Every structure is written in C-alpha cells, then in structure tokens.
Amino acid sequence: xxxxxxxxxxxxxxxxxxxxxxxxxxxxxxxxxxxxxxxxxxxxxxxxxxxxxxxxxxxxxxxxxxxxxxxxxxxxxxxxxxxxxxxxxxxxxxxxxxxxxxxxxxxxxxxxxxxxxxxxxxxxxxxxxxxxxxxxxxxxxxxxxxxxxxxxxxxxxxxxxxxxxxxxxxxxxxxxxxxxxxxxxxxxxxxxxxxxxxxxxxxxxxxxxxxxxxxxxxxxxxxxxxxxxxxxxxxxxxxxxxxxxxxxxxxxxxxxxxxxxxxxxxxxxxxxxxxxxxxxxxxxxxxxxxxxxxxxxxxxxxxxxxxxxxxxxxxxxxxxxxxxxxxxxxxxxxxxxxxxxxxxxxxxxxxxxxxxxxxxxxxxxxxxxxxxxxxxxxxxxxxxxxxxxxxxxxxxx
Ligand SMILES: *Cc1c(COP(=O)(O)O)cnc(C)c1O
Numbered sequence: 001x002x003x004x005x006x007x008x009x010x011x012x013x014x015x016x017x018x019x020x021x022x023x024x025x026x027x028x029x030x031x032x033x034x035x036x037x038x039x040x041x042x043x044x045x046x047x048x049x050x051x052x053x054x055x056x057x058x059x060x061x062x063x064x065x066x067x068x069x070x071x072x073x074x075x076x077x078x079x080x081x082x083x084x085x086x087x088x089x090x091x092x093x094x095x096x097x098x099x100x101x102x103x104x105x106x107x108x109x110x111x112x113x114x115x116x117x118x119x120x121x122x123x124x125x126x127x128x129x130x131x132x133x134x135x136x137x138x139x140x141x142x143x144x145x146x147x148x149x150x151x152x153x154x155x156x157x158x159x160x161x162x163x164x165x166x167x168x169x170x171x172x173x174x175x176x177x178x179x180x181x182x183x184x185x186x187x188x189x190x191x192x193x194x195x196x197x198x199x200x201x202x203x204x205x206x207x208x209x210x211x212x213x214x215x216x217x218x219x220x221x222x223x224x225x226x227x228x229x230x231x232x233x234x235x236x237x238x239x240x241x242x243x244x245x246x247x248x249x250x251x252x253x254x255x256x257x258x259x260x261x262x263x264x265x266x267x268x269x270x271x272x273x274x275x276x277x278x279x280x281x282x283x284x285x286x287x288x289x290x291x292x293x294x295x296x297x298x299x300x301x302x303x304x305x306x307x308x309x310x311x312x313x314x315x316x317x318x319x320x321x322x323x324x325x326x327x328x329x330x331x332x333x334x335x336x337x338x339x340x341x342x343x344x345x346x347x348x349x350x351x352x353x354x355x356x357x358x359x360x361x362x363x364x365x366x367x368x369x370x371x372x373x374x375x376x377x378x379x380x381x382x383x384x385x386x387x388x389x390x391x392x393x394x395x396x397x
C-alpha cells in the first residue's frame with residue numbers, strides 16, 4: 001500500500017520543488033535576536049523575526065520562566081477544565097485583559113487554536129461572518145469549521161465591506177473579522193471605519209492583533225489603541241509568539257459572555273493541553289514590563305521610522321506601513337530570491353516572498369524591524385540593501 005502512496009508523495013514534492021516553492025529551513029544555533037548564529041557558525045543580522053520588542057531572549061523573562069519552572073513545574077498534563085488550571089494561568093488571563101482593556105481572556109496553545117476555536121461555538125447557520133480577504137490562514141480555517149454564512153471583502157476595502165454588510169442583513173448576527181496588521185504589506189486595518197460600519201449595519205467586530213499587539217498604538221496596545229476603540233471591540237485574538245516574548249501561546253480576549261461560552265464549548269481549549277507553567281509565568285512578567293515602561297515600543301517606532309525613511313531615501317519602493325513590517329517591493333519573484341540570497345552573503349537575513357504568498361508580480365522582501373536592532377545594525381542593513389540593490393539595478397542612485 002505505502003509504495004503507491006510514496007510515489008504519489010514524491011510526485012507532489014517534485015511539483016513543489018519544480019515550482020520553486022519548496023520551503024527550506026535554515027538552522028539557527030543561537031537564541032533568537034537581532035544578531036543570530038547560523039549553522040555554519042556565521043553571525044548574521046536578523047531582519048525576518050516577529051521579535052518586534054526584542055523579548056525573545058530577554059533576561060528578565062528567562063528568569064521569570066525559570067522561576068515558574070521551580071514553583072509550578074514543567075507541565076500540567078491536563079486540559080484546563082480537568083486539572084490544568086494553575087493560579088498563573090488565571091493571572092496571565094487577567095494580565096492580557098488589562099492590557100487590552102477587555103473583560104476577560106481565554107488562553108490557547110497558540111493563536112492558530114484561538115482562531116480555530118472562536119467561530120464555531122458562537123455562531124451558526126443563521127449568522128454571517130464577514131472576513132477580510134487577506135486574513136490569516138488560521139482565521140480562514142476557523143471560519144471553515146463554523147456553519148455561519150461566509151462573506152468576503154477585498155483587503156481593507158470599506159465599500160466592499162459595506163456591500164457585504166448590506167447583503168448579510170437577513171442573517172441573525174453578523175461578525176466582521178480582520179487582522180489588525182496584514183503581515184505581507186504591514187498596513188493596519190481601518191478599524192475606525194470598520195467600527196462605524198459595524199454600528200450602522202448592526203454587526204460585531206473581531207480583530208486578530210497577532211502582528212499589531214505590542215507594536216501598533218502609542219503604548220503598543222494594538223489597533224484598538226491606535227483608533228481609540230479600547231473596550232469597544234467584541235473579540236480580540238492574539239499570540240504570545242510574536243512581540244510578547246515569542247515562545248508559544250495564544251488568546252481570545254473580549255466580552256465576558258463570549259469568553260465564558262468559549263470556555264464551555266471551544267474545542268481547541270477543551271481538548272488540548274494547558275500552556276506550560278514557565279510560559280505563563282514569563283507571560284505575566286512580560287505584561288508587567290509593558291506596564292512599567294514604554295521604552296521598547298518607543299525604540300521600535302523610532303527604528304521603524306528611521307529604516308523606512310532611509311530605504312526610501314536610498315530609492316527603494318516601500319509599501320506604506322503603519323507597523324514594524326516593511327515590504328521592499330521588487331515585483332519579480334526571482335529577483336526577490338536572488339537579492340535575499342545576496343543579502344545573506346552580506347550578513348543580512350531577510351526573506352523574499354512571491355506568488356502565491358503575495359499576488360502575482362508583487363514579489364518583495366519583507367523586513368521586520370525590532371526594538372532589539374541598534375542604529376549601527378539598521379545602518380548595516382540599509383547599506384547592504386543599497387549595495388545589492390545597485391548590483392541588481394533596482395536602485396540607480
Ligand atoms: C502569527 C499569526 C497567527 C498564529 O499565531 P500562533 O500563536 O503562532 O499560532 C494567527 N493570526 C495572525 C494574524 C498571525 O499573524
């Protein structure tokens with residue numbers, strides 16, 4: 001039996017490889033950071049991590065995690081509702097709710113699970129989910145698991161959203177769903193306008209703050225802070241795996257009754273293990289740090305402004321961004337790969353993205369800025385881009 005299946009898989013794999021879509025994993029032998037060591041021992045500057053606040057290797061979080069190991073053990077060997085709820089899980093949920101100005105929070109193993117488990121328990125075939133076309137894969141999968149009617153609107157297109165809202169008026173409840181920051185362009189969802197339309201057409205709103213939490217808004221409280229909508233949005237999902245330390249863990253935070261029902265019915269919560277105590281302990285410490293100082297957010301915003309401006313001055317075509325994501329547009333797929341390869345030789349680790357991850361002929365290198373980058377490292381990156389950009393005729397200056 002396996003012989004036939006094996007040759008089928010080999011054909012699939014060859015197809016992926018021939019299309020140039022085979023994903024190879026580069027091995028890193030150091031902690032995550034602005035500077036990382038790759039397997040051949042070479043040190044490179046990392047510009048493609050979601051380590052926006054530079055917390056992935058933060059000493060204070062490592063200490064909190066170690067303490068958590070000592071006081072609460074390595075694992076809990078249980079889902080939350082049987083015997084997997086420790087005091088620190090509840091504390092972390094409270095910290096998240098305070099951070100976002102919401103009623104309550106429910107933790108998941110990852111935001112993929114939070115999104116996978118949020119729709120099906122809340123809505124059914126009488127209802128409507130109206131989803132941005134560029135929403136994250138986990139939202140798309142979560143929507144698929146739910147019986148609600150599905151509507152889609154073009155990315156951040158408020159006319160289209162209004163059309164979908166009108167079309168869905170016959171449904172019982174309507175939920176508009178959007179990423180806070182779209183990961184390929186770095187644009188922020190126009191939550192103020194979404195909220196206005198939601199009010200006008202009697203809909204609720206859900207925002208996935210995975211790329212925006214810790215980053216967007218003066219104090220990094222995400223798009224609800226950016227648009228003065230703290231406490232106004234029914235559902236927020238997010239991850240502990242990006243700006244918030246980068247380990248693992250996801251959450252849904254929002255209205256009290258929504259969270260309460262999710263604890264009763266959300267399948268990835270009911271049928272999957274609690275997050276490790278050390279992650280909960282470090283998470284609590286991380287949110288304390290967010291309350292103590294705004295230093296990291298300030299540095300991130302400064303770094304991003306500096307980088308984007310310098311790259312534009314150098315002649316690069318940069319997508320308008322309101323996040324720490326900076327898309328350097330190259331349009332041609334092969335060019336994006338060749339330039340990324342050349343940049344790595346120059347000690348700059350970035351990734352090129354092309355169709356089908358981004359639209360056809362919209363290939364780009366996505367640079368992700370971190371509070372951990374110092375000015376010298378940013379300059380090194382800009383200098384390398386300028387040198388390689390000239391080599392490939394992308395810029396002429
Ligand atoms: C990264 C990301 C996720 C997945 O988060 P994990 O915690 O890694 O599962 C979900 N939604 C969005 C918008 C993301 O960017």
